[in-house]
Structure formats: C-alpha cells, structure tokens
Amino acid sequence: MDEGVKKRVLRLLTYGLYVLTARDGEEIAAGTVNWLSQASFQPPLVMLGVKRDSKLHELIEKSGMMAVNILAADQKEVAAAFFKPSQVEGDKINGYSFEEAPNSRAPLLIDLPAWFEARVVESVKKGDHTVFVAEVIEVGLRRADAKPLEMWDTGWFYGG
Ligand SMILES: Cc1cc2nc3c(=O)[nH]c(=O)nc-3n(C[C@H](O)[C@H](O)[C@H](O)COP(=O)(O)O)c2cc1C
Structure with a gap:
C-alpha cells in the first residue's frame, strides 16, 4: 500500500466535530473529537475512536459513560479550545460554561446546540x-x- 495515497484517501472521509466529555468522581476530561458515528437504530448505538493515552479514555473506561456535545457550524473557536488539556474553573471548562449531565455528571456545554449521553456497551x-x-x-x-x-x-x- 502506498502510504501517501492511503493518507489522502482516508482524509476524504467526512466527519463532524464534537466536544466529548467524561467524569469519574470529581475528575473531568473533555476534548474535541471527530471519529464518531451512529451505528444502530435499535438500540441507538454510537461508535467512537478515543486515543488510548488520553484522560478522556481513562475516565470513559472508569465511569463507563460519556457525553457528546455537538458543535454548531459557527463554533470553530469552541472546538479549538478543547484540543488542549481540560481545565475547570468554577462553572466553566476551558472558558465555556457547563452544567452536569443527568446520568454521568459529565460536562454539558450550554452554548452548544445539542448533546447526548451514552453508556459504553463494548470496547x-x-x-x-x-x-x-x-x-x-x-x-x-x-x-x-x-x-x-x-x-x-x-x-x-x-x-x-
Ligand atoms: C482535528 C482534531 C480531531 C481530533 N479527533 C480526535 C478523535 O476523534 N479522538 C480522540 O481520541 N482524539 C481526537 N483528537 C485529540 C483530542 O482533541 C485530544 O486528545 C483531547 O483534547 C484529549 O486530550 P487529553 O484527554 O489527553 O487531555 C483530535 C484532535 C484534533 C486536532
């Protein structure tokens, strides 16, 4: 396989961008991800690729849950704020206000248009x-x- 062509071909896959969050006890992680898709209607399943050495990975494994915050087309700067390690100050994470998700208590960013919580069924x-x-x-x-x-x-x- 030609590595250069492989890179160009795989980069033609289309994605959205999401702020993925997780929480275990008082530990919180958040990061912008794109490797995410719905994978079943019934039950409603999603699949996502999460970096093995990330804090997000650790907290998703520990809690078995996550929250996905869907970014709007005009929120590129919000996406950029979650490429760096997450930092909570008061009711803000990386400078953006959040509330707790009902099941996982993971951060839900209140400026973003939609969100869902999901429970891990397989890894x-x-x-x-x-x-x-x-x-x-x-x-x-x-x-x-x-x-x-x-x-x-x-x-x-x-x-x-
Ligand atoms: C454009 C872009 C897309 C990304 N997509 C993913 C992704 O799909 N999955 C993932 O685990 N990390 C992805 N990352 C990296 C995460 O944003 C980063 O690891 C995240 O901030 C979590 O880091 P931490 O938990 O180690 O602090 C992406 C980074 C960039 C720049």
Missing part, C-alpha cells in the same frame, strides 16, 4: 485508539435550527 482495543460502542441514554436539544460544524470546512485533519 475494541486493536489500535492506538479504542473503539467504544455506546448506547445513547439521554439527549438534549437547545437550538433546533443550528447546523452542525463539519470537519472539512475547518481545514483541520485527524486521520490518514
């Missing part, structure tokens, strides 16, 4: 990212008219 550890398969257990829609942020439009890449 596949074959590469440098773990594929978590998780069942959606709660949802919230703050702004029904918002369009989602798409990775291609940001000029960023994660994949290849």
Whole structure:
C-alpha cells in the first residue's frame, strides 16, 4: 500500500466535530473529537475512536459513560479550545460554561446546540485508539435550527 495515497484517501472521509466529555468522581476530561458515528437504530448505538493515552479514555473506561456535545457550524473557536488539556474553573471548562449531565455528571456545554449521553456497551482495543460502542441514554436539544460544524470546512485533519 502506498502510504501517501492511503493518507489522502482516508482524509476524504467526512466527519463532524464534537466536544466529548467524561467524569469519574470529581475528575473531568473533555476534548474535541471527530471519529464518531451512529451505528444502530435499535438500540441507538454510537461508535467512537478515543486515543488510548488520553484522560478522556481513562475516565470513559472508569465511569463507563460519556457525553457528546455537538458543535454548531459557527463554533470553530469552541472546538479549538478543547484540543488542549481540560481545565475547570468554577462553572466553566476551558472558558465555556457547563452544567452536569443527568446520568454521568459529565460536562454539558450550554452554548452548544445539542448533546447526548451514552453508556459504553463494548470496547475494541486493536489500535492506538479504542473503539467504544455506546448506547445513547439521554439527549438534549437547545437550538433546533443550528447546523452542525463539519470537519472539512475547518481545514483541520485527524486521520490518514
Ligand atoms: C482535528 C482534531 C480531531 C481530533 N479527533 C480526535 C478523535 O476523534 N479522538 C480522540 O481520541 N482524539 C481526537 N483528537 C485529540 C483530542 O482533541 C485530544 O486528545 C483531547 O483534547 C484529549 O486530550 P487529553 O484527554 O489527553 O487531555 C483530535 C484532535 C484534533 C486536532
């Protein structure tokens, strides 16, 4: 396989961008991710690739839960704020206000248009990212008219 072409081909896959959060006790992690997709209607499953050495990975494994905050098309700067390690100050994380998700208590960013919580039902550890398969257990829609942020439009890449 040609490594250069592999990179270009895999970068043509299309993605959204999401702020993934998790919590175990008083420990909190948050990060912007793109490797996420719905994977079943019934039960409603999602699958996502989470970096093995990340804090997010640790807290998702420990708690068995996560929250996904869906970014709006005009929230590229919010996405950028969650590439760095997460820091909680009062009711803000990386400078953005949050509230606790009902089941996991993971951060829900109140400026973002939609969110869901999911419970891990399977994890596949074959590469440098773990594929978590998780069942959606709660949802919230703050702004029904918002369009989602798409990775291609940001000029960023994660994949290849
Ligand atoms: C464009 C972009 C997309 C990313 N997508 C993912 C992803 O799908 N999965 C993942 O685990 N990390 C992804 N990351 C890295 C996370 O944002 C980063 O690891 C996260 O902030 C968590 O770091 P920490 O828990 O080690 O502090 C991506 C980074 C960038 C720049």
